[in-house]
Amino acid sequence: MSLLLVLIGVVVVASSLLLWWNEVRYGRRGNGCLPPGTMGWPLFGETTRFLKQGPSFMKERRLRYGRIFRTHVLGCPTVVCMDPELNRRMLLQGESGGLVPGYPQSMLDILGPNNIGALHGPLHRFIRGAMLSLVHPTAIRTNLLPKMDAFMRSHLDGWSGSVVDIQAKTKEMTSLSMLRQIAGITAGPLSNALNTELYTLALGTISLPINLPGTRYYQGLQARKKFVSMLEKMIAERRSSNQAHGDMLEALLRSGDDGTREKLSDEQIIDLIITIIYDGYETMSTTSMMAVKYLSDHPQALQELRREHLDIRKGKSPEEAINYEDFKSMVFTRAVIFETLRLATVVNGLLRKITQNVEMNGYVIPKGWRIYVYTREINYDSFMYPDPMSFNPWRWLEKNMESHPHFMLFGGGGRMCPGKEMGTAEIATFLHYFVTRYRWEEEGKNTILKFPRVEAPNGLHIRVQDY
Numbered sequence: 001m002s003l004l005l006v007l008i009g010v011v012v013v014a015s016s017l018l019l020w021w022n023e024v025r026y027g028r029r030g031n032g033c034l035p036p037g038t039m040g041w042p043l044f045g046e047t048t049r050f051l052k053q054g055p056s057f058m059k060e061r062r063l064r065y066g067r068i069f070r071t072h073v074l075g076c077p078t079v080v081c082m083d084p085e086l087n088r089r090m091l092l093q094g095e096s097g098g099l100v101p102g103y104p105q106s107m108l109d110i111l112g113p114n115n116i117g118a119l120h121g122p123l124h125r126f127i128r129g130a131m132l133s134l135v136h137p138t139a140i141r142t143n144l145l146p147k148m149d150a151f152m153r154s155h156l157d158g159w160s161g162s163v164v165d166i167q168a169k170t171k172e173m174t175s176l177s178m179l180r181q182i183a184g185i186t187a188g189p190l191s192n193a194l195n196t197e198l199y200t201l202a203l204g205t206i207s208l209p210i211n212l213p214g215t216r217y218y219q220g221l222q223a224r225k226k227f228v229s230m231l232e233k234m235i236a237e238r239r240s241s242n243q244a245h246g247d248m249l250e251a252l253l254r255s256g257d258d259g260t261r262e263k264l265s266d267e268q269i270i271d272l273i274i275t276i277i278y279d280g281y282e283t284m285s286t287t288s289m290m291a292v293k294y295l296s297d298h299p300q301a302l303q304e305l306r307r308e309h310l311d312i313r314k315g316k317s318p319e320e321a322i323n324y325e326d327f328k329s330m331v332f333t334r335a336v337i338f339e340t341l342r343l344a345t346v347v348n349g350l351l352r353k354i355t356q357n358v359e360m361n362g363y364v365i366p367k368g369w370r371i372y373v374y375t376r377e378i379n380y381d382s383f384m385y386p387d388p389m390s391f392n393p394w395r396w397l398e399k400n401m402e403s404h405p406h407f408m409l410f411g412g413g414g415r416m417c418p419g420k421e422m423g424t425a426e427i428a429t430f431l432h433y434f435v436t437r438y439r440w441e442e443e444g445k446n447t448i449l450k451f452p453r454v455e456a457p458n459g460l461h462i463r464v465q466d467y
Helices: 002-027 047-053 055-065 084-097 105-111 121-135 137-155 166-183 189-204 216-239 248-254 266-297 299-314 324-328 331-344 420-437
Strands: 068-073 076-081 099-101 162-165 350-354 358-360 363-365 370-373 438-442 461-466
Touching (some): 105 266, 121 248, 137 166, 166 266, 166 420, 216 266, 266 420, 299 331, 420 438
Parallel strands (some): 076 370
Antiparallel strands (some): 162 461, 350 370
C-alpha cells in the first residue's frame, strides 16, 4: 500500500513539474508580455482537450482570459483571437503585418507543399491565379455549371421510397462531382479508389504529426502517397494523348502554353488538385448535408426555397438544365447556404504563422508562434446576427451582409476563398433538384457533432418520397 502511495506521489510531482516547465519554457519572454493562458503538456500541449471539447474549451478560456489568450495545440504555441475587428485587420494585413499561412504540420504534409493554403508571396499569387482561372464566373457559366447540372440530375435519380444517409450521399455527390469536373472521372473503380484514400487523407489533416503506424497522421500520409500515384498515372496518360477533355486537368496541363504565364510543374498540379478536392469534400458536402437538416427542421424556410426553385422550373421543360442566369436569380437559396455555413460553422477559423514579433492589443506575440483567427465566435455575435442560434435565412436578405467588414465565412483579405462562387453554385444546383423532386423527413435520432469538423457520427438518415 505504501509503495502504491509513493508511486502516485511520484506521478503527481512529475506531472506538476512537466506542466510547470512547459509554462516557464513559453512564458520566459524578455521582449514583451504574452497573453494570459496555459500551455498544457510538453509536445502535446492542450490538443486533446481542444479536439474533444472544441467550442466549450474555447468558451471556458474566453471567460477566464478574455478574447485573446495563449495555448498550445496541434504541435504549436498558439494565440487565439476572438476579437472581430482584430481578426479583420489581421486578415487584411497578411504578409505585410508579419502573418503568413500557419496551418498545422499535419495538414501541410498531407495536402502537399504546393497547396494554396501553405503558400505566400509570389508563389501564392501564381498558384492562386492558376486556381482562379479554373473557377472564375465565365468558367462557371460555360463549363462548370452545365456539368454540375448533368451530374446532379443523374445522381439524385432513384431516391424516392427509400431511407438514405444524406451525409454519405452528399460526400459521395461532392467527391464524384469534383472528380468529374477536374479530370472527367465517372463512377467506377478509379473513383472508388480515389474516394477511399480521400476519406483517410481528410481525417489525417487535423491530427498531431506523429508518424507512427496506427495514427491518423501516418494513415493520412499513406493515403496521400496512393492518391498522388493515381494522379501521376492520369497525368502521364494525358501527356501521351492528344485527345481533348475540356476539364480542369487539361487546363492546368496547358497553362502557360501561350507564354502569358509560367507553366505549372506536375507537383504543383497534383497539390492543386488535391487541395481543390479536399476543400470541396470538406465544405460543400457538409454544407449540403446541414442545409437538408435545417430545412427539415424549418418548414417555412423550405417552403420559400421550394417556391424559388419551382418558379425557375416553370419556364423550362422537365429535362432542361438550369443556366447561369437561373443560378444568379437564386437569392433565397444563397441566403440558405450562407445561413447554413454560419450556424453550422463549417469553418471554425484560420491559422496564421508569425514571421516577426507582432504587437496585439499590448501583447507581443513571438516569431514562430501561430495565431488562430477564431471566426466561429463572430458567427454567433448577437449584434451582427440577432437571435444568432436560430436558423433565419431571411436575415441575409434584409441588408447586404456579404459586404459587412466582419463577414468572414470565406476568409478575408487577399486569401478569400477562390472557390466561393463555384461551391455556392454546386450546393445551389443540388438543392434545386432535391427540393423540386422530393419531400423528406428525418428517420430516427441523428446526432450532429460540430467540432473539430461537422459530422453525423452514425449518419443522418432521411426517408425520401416524390414531391
